[in-house]
Amino acid sequence: MSANRQGKARLKNFGWDPYEGPRSPRRLLGLLAGAVRLIWEANPRLVVVFVGLQLLSSAAFGFALLVVRNLVSTLLSAGQASAGFGSVIPELAVLGGVLAFTSLSGSVQNYVRMLLAEEVSWLADQRVLDVACAVELEAFDSNDFHDRLMRAQSAGGRPFMITQTLLQLSGSLTTLTGLLIVLLLLQPLLVAVLLVTVVPLLVAATVFSAEFHFFAMSFSTADRWRWYLRSLLIGGEMAKEVRAFDLSGQLRNWQKEAFDEKMAGYRDLVRRSIPRTLVAGLAASAAIAGTLAVLIWFVLTGRMPLASATAATVAIVQLAQLLSQLAFGVSQLYESALFLDDHRAFCELLPTIHRTRPSRPAPVDFEEVRVEHLTFAYPDSSAPALDDVSLSFRRGEIVALVGENGSGKTTLAKLLSLLYRPQSGRILWDEIELVEVDATALRRSMAVLFQDFGKYMVSVALNIGMGRVEASEDRTAVVRAARKAGAHEFVERLPAGYDTPLGMVFEDGADLSEGQWQRIALARAFFRDAPFIILDEPTAALDARAENQLFESIRGLFRGRTVLLISHRFSSVRSADRIFVLKGGRLHEEGTHDELMRVGGHYAELFQLQAAAYLSGEPA
Numbered sequence: 001m002s003a004n005r006q007g008k009a010r011l012k013n014f015g016w017d018p019y020e021g022p023r024s025p026r027r028l029l030g031l032l033a034g035a036v037r038l039i040w041e042a043n044p045r046l047v048v049v050f051v052g053l054q055l056l057s058s059a060a061f062g063f064a065l066l067v068v069r070n071l072v073s074t075l076l077s078a079g080q081a082s083a084g085f086g087s088v089i090p091e092l093a094v095l096g097g098v099l100a101f102t103s104l105s106g107s108v109q110n111y112v113r114m115l116l117a118e119e120v121s122w123l124a125d126q127r128v129l130d131v132a133c134a135v136e137l138e139a140f141d142s143n144d145f146h147d148r149l150m151r152a153q154s155a156g157g158r159p160f161m162i163t164q165t166l167l168q169l170s171g172s173l174t175t176l177t178g179l180l181i182v183l184l185l186l187q188p189l190l191v192a193v194l195l196v197t198v199v200p201l202l203v204a205a206t207v208f209s210a211e212f213h214f215f216a217m218s219f220s221t222a223d224r225w226r227w228y229l230r231s232l233l234i235g236g237e238m239a240k241e242v243r244a245f246d247l248s249g250q251l252r253n254w255q256k257e258a259f260d261e262k263m264a265g266y267r268d269l270v271r272r273s274i275p276r277t278l279v280a281g282l283a284a285s286a287a288i289a290g291t292l293a294v295l296i297w298f299v300l301t302g303r304m305p306l307a308s309a310t311a312a313t314v315a316i317v318q319l320a321q322l323l324s325q326l327a328f329g330v331s332q333l334y335e336s337a338l339f340l341d342d343h344r345a346f347c348e349l350l351p352t353i354h355r356t357r358p359s360r361p362a363p364v365d366f367e368e369v370r371v372e373h374l375t376f377a378y379p380d381s382s383a384p385a386l387d388d389v390s391l392s393f394r395r396g397e398i399v400a401l402v403g404e405n406g407s408g409k410t411t412l413a414k415l416l417s418l419l420y421r422p423q424s425g426r427i428l429w430d431e432i433e434l435v436e437v438d439a440t441a442l443r444r445s446m447a448v449l450f451q452d453f454g455k456y457m458v459s460v461a462l463n464i465g466m467g468r469v470e471a472s473e474d475r476t477a478v479v480r481a482a483r484k485a486g487a488h489e490f491v492e493r494l495p496a497g498y499d500t501p502l503g504m505v506f507e508d509g510a511d512l513s514e515g516q517w518q519r520i521a522l523a524r525a526f527f528r529d530a531p532f533i534i535l536d537e538p539t540a541a542l543d544a545r546a547e548n549q550l551f552e553s554i555r556g557l558f559r560g561r562t563v564l565l566i567s568h569r570f571s572s573v574r575s576a577d578r579i580f581v582l583k584g585g586r587l588h589e590e591g592t593h594d595e596l597m598r599v600g601g602h603y604a605e606l607f608q609l610q611a612a613a614y615l616s617g618e619p620a
Contacts, residue, residue: 042119057106067095071095113168141379172325197287236504388586399580407585408584446532448536460491465478471527482520578590579593
């Protein structure tokens with residue numbers, strides 16, 4: 001099996017299979033049960049308060065109908081006996097109290113519903129983040145993973161909707177139950193006729209929900225494309241280039257094209273659903289009319305007193321509205337459950353990840369690092385980024401990794417830091433194969449500075465302290481790391497020194513030059529205080545003088561530690577103990593600078609080309 005196919009197979013084992021939605025009532029009920037558990041876990045106290053208020057409100061509403069019946073009977077009796085207004089005061093007082101309680105309870109329920117829905121959305125989002133933070137970096141190179149992540153994030157609002165719908169449905173059901181009991185007491189036959197109204201509405205609504213979910217699924221990648229274009233338009237990172245090349249018009253045109261394509265599909269979906277909705281509405285209306293006709297027939301034939309008929313009419317009107325709301329609510333619940341299945345499937349990856357994660361304790365240091373026959377291909381790539389690479393270096397050595405763009409330098413750095421796992425071959429610290437140890441624990445013994453380093457919109461101290469979060473409050477160590485990286489002088493000149501927020505995103509933030517940002521990132525690597533240091537183009541944004549000063553001081557700064565230095569500037573790696581030359585994903589040459597120059601191979605050729613470019617004043 002090729003390295004690329006092995007990579008795809010591993011992603012499939014992680015669960016990135018084609019979507020399979022809930023096909024059976026049992027699975028749908030399982031999803032709803034999961035939603036209920038999520039709601040309960042979010043805040044059980046609020047759930048108890050809300051359900052209790054709903055039960056009391058529903059009981060009060062049913063009791064109010066019985067009071068109305070007694071009130072009508074009293075009024076009819078009072079009219080016949082010429083009694084005064086005082087005869088109906090007790091019923092009016094009770095009815096007023098019930099209505100006041102119902103109104104107050106409804107207001108409290110709305111507030112509780114809002115609070116609970118927010119907590120559920122927060123918890124659902126945390127579940128997505130649990131997985132996103134735990135998966136291997138390789139997953140982020142997969143289009144399928146990004147589609148699934150986006151669907152899980154989009155479904156993050158569905159627990160909120162399910163919360164609202166379930167709580168509203170529970171209230172409607174309890175009210176519905178109370179009304180049905182009242183109507184059963186008045187005339188059972190009316191209940192049977194009325195319940196028919198919900199069937200056509202429910203069928204039409206659930207069919208539309210299923211079709212809408214399928215429609216939304218089919219546009220996952222297109223939606224990501226639209227959001228990517230939007231991020232280019234509103235994000236600060238690309239703002240300069242978008243304006244310099246006047247790209248906003250073109251980007252917005254592409255965004256509009258993607259939106260128009262989706263809207264065309266949505267309009268087609270709505271057009272197909274309209275006939276079903278009309279037929280369902282007509283059938284439901286006919287059932288309600290039939291129920292009222294039966295009620296009138298009972299009154300005209302003397303089978304039901306007028307007072308009971310009045311209460312029954314109120315109950316029928318309320319029940320018709322509730323049944324319509326119930327059908328719509330169930331369809332919304334079904335639709336949300338379909339989307340929530342994306343969330344569930346994504347979150348269920350977490351135990352799979354934990355089961356496959358090695359449990360062997362990670363080493364904290366080494367005498368030698370060995371790479372044996374390492375091969376790696378990115379997902380969906382037709383060629384391996386690294387092919388049968390073998391090399392080794394010892395503790396305390398400064399080794400350099402050089403090569404042209406695309407030769408595999410950064411990929412090897414990611415494999416050495418266990419951000420990727422090879423398709424074949426081994427990486428060992430002494431005799432311990434790293435695939436057998438917990439990568440998270442092992443990374444505590446590494447400090448990595450990538451070429452595309454992070455720029456955190458927090459204070460200078462926190463930017464540096466993120467290199468070792470557990471010690472981030474140690475200001476002395478933070479300052480010491482900044483001094484090593486040559487950042488202390490310009491940090492001291494910032495408005496609040498090490499407490500100055502960086503970036504212009506938040507209030508009182510200070511922006512830095514690219515070179516200053518790189519020094520902050522380098523300070524973060526120093527602060528890590530690890531035995532193995534990987535520096536990927538650590539001076540790309542520094543001027544020539546600063547670069548030369550840094551490379552001259554690396555041996556002293558990292559004394560006793562192993563440094564893997566990746567650089568495209570060959571003059572910077574001359575003093576390395578050993579130099580590894582990559583070409584086309586393979587290890588092409590190895591040796592000291594002098595040895596490689598004597599061989600006159602690929603390294604010597606590139607070194608001379610770069611030196612000639614510097615001497616002629618051309619960019620190297």
